Amino acid sequence: MEKGFFQKVYDVASQIPYGRVTSYGAIASYIGSHGSARMVGWAMNSSKNLPQNLPAHRVVNRNGLLTGKQHFGGNDVMAQLLISEGLKVEDSKVLYFEKVFWDPAIEL
DNA sequence: TTGCTGACCGACG
């Protein structure tokens, strides 16, 4: 039974530590599907059908921009969640992104 | 079954 694409995404995303963030591309690359970053985001969209254990708010784009914030049911919900974890968010963007960046290829 | 779309990224002109 090989894990499907989504399955791998969930597996990695669910392991993102508190107060850390990663990028769609990093996850895609780690699971061996470099270029399918869009699918990572799509997997997050489908996360609604999964347990809340999936910290989708800790996944941002390459620029540290909260591109998927609108899918959290609000415009600032995602930002507030990150701020609540001790991160600095300004203008829908994670400050010190490189410092809080969690790369599965390195950390995992 | 076919075809379109999507929370991205990198390349090209």
Add this chain to the structure above:
DNA sequence: CCGTCGGCCAGCA
């Protein structure tokens, strides 16, 4: 600098 296009995989009408 900015607009456009291709690639990747899965869900839905």
